[in-house]
Amino acid sequence: MLNKLCDYGCGQEAKYQLKNGKLCCSESHRNCIAIRKKISESSKNWYRNHPEGKNGALKGRTGWNHGLSKETDSRIAKQAEGIKRAWARGAYDNVDFNLKYSKHSQKSQQLFWQIYYKLPDDIKEDVHFAELNEEYKIGCFQVDFCIPSQKKIIEYFGSYWHMNPKIYKPEDFNKKKKMTAKEIWKLDKTRIEFFENRGYHVEIIWGDK
Numbered sequence: 001m002l003n004k005l006c007d008y009g010c011g012q013e014a015k016y017q018l019k020n021g022k023l024c025c026s027e028s029h030r031n032c033i034a035i036r037k038k039i040s041e042s043s044k045n046w047y048r049n050h051p052e053g054k055n056g057a058l059k060g061r062t063g064w065n066h067g068l069s070k071e072t073d074s075r076i077a078k079q080a081e082g083i084k085r086a087w088a089r090g091a092y093d094n095v096d097f098n099l100k101y102s103k104h105s106q107k108s109q110q111l112f113w114q115i116y117y118k119l120p121d122d123i124k125e126d127v128h129f130a131e132l133n134e135e136y137k138i139g140c141f142q143v144d145f146c147i148p149s150q151k152k153i154i155e156y157f158g159s160y161w162h163m164n165p166k167i168y169k170p171e172d173f174n175k176k177k178k179m180t181a182k183e184i185w186k187l188d189k190t191r192i193e194f195f196e197n198r199g200y201h202v203e204i205i206w207g208d209k
Helices: 033-049 070-088 095-101 106-117 181-196
Strands: 136-138 141-143 145-147 152-157 201-206
Touching (some): 106 152, 152 181
Parallel strands (some): 152 201
Antiparallel strands (some): 136 141, 145 152
16 A cells, blocks of 8 residues: 555545556556546547537437437337347347347356355455456456456456367367467467466456357
């Protein structure tokens, strides 16, 4: 602890000194609550003021569809009806559906919640994953599950997406990534070494997709 407040104005105690010399509550200033709020407000201002936001884009005014063109309004209405029908038939309860259309697998988030509830209360405040406090960013990477204060990372690797070595051969080709298993393994190794070189302990959990 540095016994000083974060220089970015979030009001929390500073834990790290960044390369630019400023003190911050997180290893990356982008994870600071104050910076997140500024980024969110910046996005809202773009919709309100940017010329491209005048035709068809939401402008942040009263009414969710205020400022939408008739064509866009109609398209969104059709998409909403499709989602309603999919929800009614239980499509969103299907793991395969979620893996296909969601950035984060349902199984990984369920696992991370189970881990979270088993942690002591003082550590829970510092837990990051997609459905809780967003994924934590370290350098140019976002990690699946992280407890920065404990230097702990858990990565959930889908067996096909990361080409599980117990299942696939080095020359096997991943059609989604358009890379061989060997190339994917090399990238994953670089990513893990990046975290380990910064003092993090990385645990890999293999999924079944």
